[in-house]
Amino acid sequence: xxxxxxxxxxxxxxxxxxxxxxxxxxxxxxxxxxxxxxxxxxxxxxxxxxxxxxxxxxxxxxxxxxxxxxxxxxxxxxxxxxxxxxxxxxxxxxxxxxxxxxxxxxxxxxxxxxxxxxxxxxxxxxxxxxxxxxxxxxxxxxxxxxxxxxxxxxxxxxxxxxxxxxxxxxxxxxxxxxxxxxxxxxxxxxxxxxxxxxxxxxxxxxxxxxxxxxxxxxxxxxxxxxxxxxxxxxxxxxxxxxxxxxxxxxxxxxxxxxxxx
Amino acid sequence: xxxxxxxxxxxxxxxxxxxxxxxxxxxxxxxxxxxxxxxxxxxxxxxxxxxxxxxxxxxxxxxxxxxxxxxxxxxxxxxxxxxxxxxxxxxxxxxxxxxxxxxxxxxxxxxxxxxxxxxxxxxxxxxxxxxxxxxxxxxxxxxxxxxxxxxxxxxxxxxxxxxxxxxxxxxxxxxxxxxxxxxxxxxxxxxxxxxxxxxxxxxxxxxxxxxxxxxxxxxxxxxxxxxxxxxxxxxxxxxxxxxxxxxxxxxxxxxxxxxxxxxxxxxxxxxxxxxxxxxxxxxxxxxxxxxxxxxxxxxxxxxx
Numbered sequence: 001x002x003x004x005x006x007x008x009x010x011x012x013x014x015x016x017x018x019x020x021x022x023x024x025x026x027x028x029x030x031x032x033x034x035x036x037x038x039x040x041x042x043x044x045x046x047x048x049x050x051x052x053x054x055x056x057x058x059x060x061x062x063x064x065x066x067x068x069x070x071x072x073x074x075x076x077x078x079x080x081x082x083x084x085x086x087x088x089x090x091x092x093x094x095x096x097x098x099x100x101x102x103x104x105x106x107x108x109x110x111x112x113x114x115x116x117x118x119x120x121x122x123x124x125x126x127x128x129x130x131x132x133x134x135x136x137x138x139x140x141x142x143x144x145x146x147x148x149x150x151x152x153x154x155x156x157x158x159x160x161x162x163x164x165x166x167x168x169x170x171x172x173x174x175x176x177x178x179x180x181x182x183x184x185x186x187x188x189x190x191x192x193x194x195x196x197x198x199x200x201x202x203x204x205x206x207x208x209x210x211x212x213x214x215x216x217x218x219x220x221x222x223x224x225x226x227x228x229x230x231x232x233x234x235x236x237x238x239x240x241x242x243x244x245x246x247x248x249x250x251x252x253x254x255x256x257x258x259x260x261x
Numbered sequence: 262x263x264x265x266x267x268x269x270x271x272x273x274x275x276x277x278x279x280x281x282x283x284x285x286x287x288x289x290x291x292x293x294x295x296x297x298x299x300x301x302x303x304x305x306x307x308x309x310x311x312x313x314x315x316x317x318x319x320x321x322x323x324x325x326x327x328x329x330x331x332x333x334x335x336x337x338x339x340x341x342x343x344x345x346x347x348x349x350x351x352x353x354x355x356x357x358x359x360x361x362x363x364x365x366x367x368x369x370x371x372x373x374x375x376x377x378x379x380x381x382x383x384x385x386x387x388x389x390x391x392x393x394x395x396x397x398x399x400x401x402x403x404x405x406x407x408x409x410x411x412x413x414x415x416x417x418x419x420x421x422x423x424x425x426x427x428x429x430x431x432x433x434x435x436x437x438x439x440x441x442x443x444x445x446x447x448x449x450x451x452x453x454x455x456x457x458x459x460x461x462x463x464x465x466x467x468x469x470x471x472x473x474x475x476x477x478x479x480x481x482x483x484x485x486x487x488x489x490x491x492x493x494x495x496x497x498x499x500x501x502x503x504x505x506x507x508x509x510x511x512x513x514x515x516x517x518x519x520x521x522x523x524x525x526x527x528x529x530x531x532x533x534x535x536x537x538x539x540x541x542x543x544x545x546x547x548x549x550x551x552x553x554x555x556x557x558x559x560x561x562x563x564x565x
Contacts, residue, residue, distance in 0.1 A: 011334075016364050023361070024352045096348035102314050103342040104365035104413075105334040261275060261315060 008252040010113040013106050017114025018121065025122070036075055036126040040133045043071045047194060048139070058196060061226065068139040069221035070193035072148055073155065075126045077214055080119040080156035081184055084163035085176045088115050093173070098259060112255045116160040116248055123156025124149060140225040147224050155217040158240055161247030162213065168254035191215040192222075216240050265290045265417060265448050266311060271320035273306050273472075280306040282472035283320065288417075288450055293443055295459045295466030296452040297551075299559050302469040304452040305345060308421050311450065312342050325416060338366060341415030345422045345452075347402050349394045355381060355405055356390045359412055366413040373412070380408040384438065400431030407438060418442065420451040424458060436462060456551040460484075470559045480551050488553040491528035493521040495535060496543040504539035515561070518543075 025032055048064035058066045091097040101111050127148050134140045140148075166179045190200070191214035197205050208215045216236040223229050266288040273281040281303040288294045296304040309315035311324055313333035322329060324336045349358050356377050363373035381387045384404040389397065397405065403423065410418060423439070424432040432455075439462060443449055453459050459466055460480040467477045476483055484490075495501055495512075497519040505512050505519065510531070512519045521531060532546045 013334075013365075013367075016367075019364070020361055027352075095351055096346060097350055099314075099344065099346070100348040100350065100362070101365060103312060103337065103340070103344065104362065105337045105367070106365050107333065 004250050004253040004257075006249075006253060008109040008113070008249065008256070009107070010109045010252070011107070014110040014113035014117060017101065017106065017111050018117045021115070021118040022121065025125075033129060036079070036129045037133065039075065040071060040130040043067070044134070044137060044139070051194075062139075064137070065139045065226065066222075067194055068134050069148075069225040070218050071134070072127055072130060072152070072225070073191075073214060073218040073221045074188050074193065075130055076123040076152045076155045076217060077159050077184065077188070079122045079126045080159035081163045082180075083122050084115060084119040084160040085167050085170075085179070086173065088119075088164065088167050089170065089173055089176060091115075092167070092259070102259075108256050108259055109252055112164065112252045113248075116157060116164060116251070119160030119163065120153050120156035123152045123159070127152035134225075141227055144227045144229075145225045148221060151217075151220060151224065154237075154240060154244065157248065158213055158217075158244040161244055161251050164251035165247055165254060168251055168258050187212050187214045192218050213240065213243060263290050264288065265325060266450065267321075267323045268307075269321045271307070271310065271322055272318045273303070273310060273315070274318045279472050281310070281317075284467075284469070284472070284474045286467055286474065286477065288448060290448055291443070291446055292464040293439070293449040293451065293462050295463035296450070296469060297454075297456070297459055297466055297555060298452075298469035301471075302559075303472040304469055305421055307469075308419055308450070308452060312340060312419055313337055338413065339416045341410030341413065341418045343403075343406050343410045343418070343420040343423050345425065347406060349402060349405060349409070351393070351395055354391050354393055355386055355397070358394060358405060359409055362409050363412040368413065376412055380411055383411070384408040385434070400427050400434075403427060403431065403435065404438075407435065411442075416448060418447055418449045418451075420449065422452055422454065424453070424455065432458070456555055460551045468555060468558055475558045476554075483554050484549050484551060487557060488549040489528060490549055491546050492549045492553055493528055493532045493535070493546050494518045494544065495521065495539070496541045498542070501539050501541045505535070508534075508538060510535065 044064065048067055052063040055063045057063060098108070098111050102108050131140065131145065131148060135142055135145070166176060170176050190204070191197075191208055191212050193214070197208055197215065200208070216239045220233055220236045223233050264287045266286075268284060268286050270283045270285060271281060272279070272283050284303070284307065296307060298304050306315065310317050310322060310329065313324075313329040313336050316330055325339055327336050329336055350361065353361060359377035359380055360373050363376060364370070368376065378387075378390070381390055384407055386401060386405060386408070389401065394402065394405065407423065420439075424435050427435070436458070439449060451462070463480055465477065465479050466483075467474045468483075469475065476487070478486070494515075495505070495518065497514060497517050502512075502519060505521070510521055512521050521535070528546055532544065535541065536544060
């Protein structure tokens with residue numbers, strides 16, 4: 001019997017599951033394309049220009065430029081996380097889409113891998129929509145900020161993996177609200193997003209760096225958009241890569257355990 | 262005829278409950294093979310093992326000469342599955358459901374389009390081609406699921422209660438489609454609770470209960486062997502019951518009627534005797550059916 005750390009046997013067929021989700025996304029584009037656009041504008045006006053009037057600079061950086069990468073990082077987190085919690089749960093539990101898929105040559109590993117890749121892709125799409133808006137306002141610096149796009153895929157995959165772990169153990173759709181407001185919402189506020197990590201007590205800074213995935217994503221994103229590159233980028237990248245690999249593997253095995261009895 | 266599905270001492274446990282308890286059967290190429298039994302008998306579990314979505318606990322199972330645990334993708338490439346639960350994709354139209362399902366089988370896109378349209382016609386849903394599946398009636402949904410099970414031109418069709426909840430018209434249409442598929446050389450394995458359906462369609466069937474196979478055979482043979490050609494049912498009043506008891510006629514109470522048992526031969530003579538001696542107000546003799554076999558073997562108690 002495979003255990004939760006065994007490497008799942010994912011085949012190229014995962015791409016078909018990814019494609020199915022892409023088709024549905026594009027078909028309902030009106031409801032999918034505007035939220036990230038509106039979200040970017042709301043954050044820019046409310047926090048960037050609103051609060052930015054009082055907080056003009058952080059460490060010599062205009063406040064609106066300081067939060068621009070956080071807006072991108074939060075969008076990466078939210079789009080992948082909600083896609084692979086509520087979105088995947090609806091497809092698994094209510095629509096029985098996974099049951100229909102595994103009656104074909106697709107295996108459950110292929111299906112979940114396709115879902116994870118799709119969650120990451122959704123993050124990429126959101127960043128692609130938001131970047132031009134931020135660029136027009138002159139708060140991100142091109143061309144280095146374009147690297148936010150591949151970064152969105154890696155970060156998205158990490159949050160998709162984390163989300164799928166919750167989905168694999170949740171008894172129902174309501175209990176998915178717990179990780180949303182106990183984990184995701186606080187993380188959006190305390191990961192060096194709207195104020196620097198250094199403002200927090202030392203132990204909270206260590207805590208954020210040790211266990212809050214968004215901290216690392218925001219840090220890299222900020223290095224790319226300001227830009228202010230530093231060798232610590234590699235450490236953040238390594239942290240994300242390790243957590244991504246672990247959560248994706250565990251989530252596939254947990255889903256297998258849940259669905260194949 | 263060659264064996265296309267073969268099970269020997271097949272077992273499946275869910276934690277501590279035994280769902281399938283060492284069954285043995287062989288499905289031959291080109292036949293319609295039925296699994297009958299009360300709820301919880303282990304029919305659906307058996308289907309799930311055949312369709313490679315539930316691993317067996319022990320025993321051997323081969324489908325198309327392959328082991329579901331070793332070559333699930335290869336087996337599933339040649340299976341068409343109609344599940345008990347309707348799991349059409351609500352994000353797509355009727356056409357979309359067939360088209361995207363074809364892609365899961367690696368069927369090229371233009372071929373998938375062609376097959377989807379062809380199958381919509383086969384199940385008479387062409388005019389619903391671009392309608393969302395939410396808008397379909399129950400019968401239409403079952404027909405679309407049957408069409409979906411055919412996109413990969415399967416060698417074996419696995420149907421778990423294909424006509425559940427359908428009106429007589431829709432059931433007849435499904436039966437007609439299944440027969441034409443059999444005529445084309447498909448092997449069909451099905452479960453059903455409708456015994457008339459099983460008697461009409463199945464070349465051979467098994468009756469299961471508590472995870473075990475009780476009997477196996479052609480429907481007509483099973484009827485003849487276990488309940489005879491005709492059934493005598495008499496009004497169940499106290500007088501009649503006393504009379505039957507005095508004459509030593511074996512019987513079984515079924516609601517307000519009494520069914521005379523052990524009338525394998527000479528049902529008419531028995532009927533005449535009862536009519537003369539016991540003078541019941543109501544009595545019928547009727548041809549025995551698969552339902553009589555089913556109830557005789559699995560009892561009349563409610564399950565679950």
